[in-house]
Amino acid sequence: MLSATTAVLRNCVRCNAAALGGVAARLKHTLPDMPYDYGALEPYISAEIMQLHHSKHHQAYVNNLNIAEEKLAEAEAKGDVSAMIALQPALRFNGGGHINHSIFWQNLSKDGGEPSGTCLY
Numbered sequence: 001m002l003s004a005t006t007a008v009l010r011n012c013v014r015c016n017a018a019a020l021g022g023v024a025a026r027l028k029h030t031l032p033d034m035p036y037d038y039g040a041l042e043p044y045i046s047a048e049i050m051q052l053h054h055s056k057h058h059q060a061y062v063n064n065l066n067i068a069e070e071k072l073a074e075a076e077a078k079g080d081v082s083a084m085i086a087l088q089p090a091l092r093f094n095g096g097g098h099i100n101h102s103i104f105w106q107n108l109s110k111d112g113g114e115p116s117g118t119c120l121y
């Protein structure tokens, strides 16, 4: 689970290696590919629901996060601190939605299975 979560979070990071060298290079967030077909969880979850949830719902978080980050970059360029602060709720909401959904897809499996390790219940 930890490695899958780490991989998801790594895929959500916007800055590439150039940014680590001090050159600000912003990349767009993208909708991650599903790790299985939309219909893989039928009859428990329909393909239609999975496709809607992934391609519309999750995509909306990705699109709105990119928009909020573009606005943040504009505000940063202008030194507009009030605008930067005003964008924080949109960044949290859409960034959180994107990360949570990216983890969610990894937590479902067509193969089922049993929990491993220590359970807390």
Ligand SMILES: [Fe+2]
Binding pocket: 053, 057, 101
């Ligand atoms: Fe959702």
